Amino acid sequence: MLENKLNHDAGDALKAAFRRHASGVAVITTRSPEGAPVGFTATSMTSLGSNPALVTFNVARGSSSWPALSAATHLALHMLGGGNVELARKMAADHTKRFLDNDWKESEFGLPVFQDVTAVLFVKVREFHAIEQNAVFITEVVSGLMGSDDGALLYNQRGYFTPADTAL
């Protein structure tokens, strides 16, 4: 049952509540205007209807990817499986080391695409809305590639998991 004690510290209440919420894990990549590969781990990616096929995600406008992302016309959205936990960690760590390994190739629209993921969607940016220090991106799917099936990667309680074997 819910406690009676209302937490009026909004930031603390949000953090405490979202530690109890699981998120799917994705990697989003693009090219900078100068052509450099840019990307990051995102736990906010979600669909917004399939006709037209729209996908949204949130990003901090102070992030290292922001200059490239805010200028991008196309993105590659990577679905991650349990075998991709190191990719998820790498793409959330030092941004200068994210494309040093031989685990990605240039693909549609010249986008850098990690090869060992469970699915990729190529999208065009429709719009983004700046809100405080963040932005909500709205993108439209152009095409997709499937990889090998592997239990979905999720983030919960500050750790990475796959779903339990048995459905509820």
Place this chain on the structure above:
Amino acid sequence: MLENKLNHDAGDALKAAFRRHASGVAVITTRSPEGAPVGFTATSMTSLGSNPALVTFNVARGSSSWPALSAATHLALHMLGGGNVELARKMAADHTKRFLDNDWKESEFGLPVFQDVTAVLFVKVREFHAIEQNAVFITEVVSGLMGSDDGALLYNQRGYFTPADTAL
């Protein structure tokens, strides 16, 4: 590894890719202008920074909750645990039967709040953006309540799960 076969059917590519993506499960409630409790299961809820504490979610504008939601000033966002799978199913089924049980109470801002969830955030609506037949809501946390801890409920491969016991 990724297949070479690009799927140019955008809706089909989106559905196939998102079956490999896990989502946290939430229930969002409000009151209609006439005072009736209204709510639905959402798999798109995500945070947008903690200072200020913002939460976004997506909703179909054709849904039964839309008339109340589009007029609402405040909402209750419920985090669901593994023990709430029947609540998740109920709030995604026949909308006339969602508030017939004795599992909710009136709470802050007069909002209907399900009592046996893992956390609740009370939010005010800041803005929403209509996109095609859907909308992206941006809300700001006012306060929160914690419930009992219980493995997060997630939706994946068209079923409900909790995270596996062991982190990766």
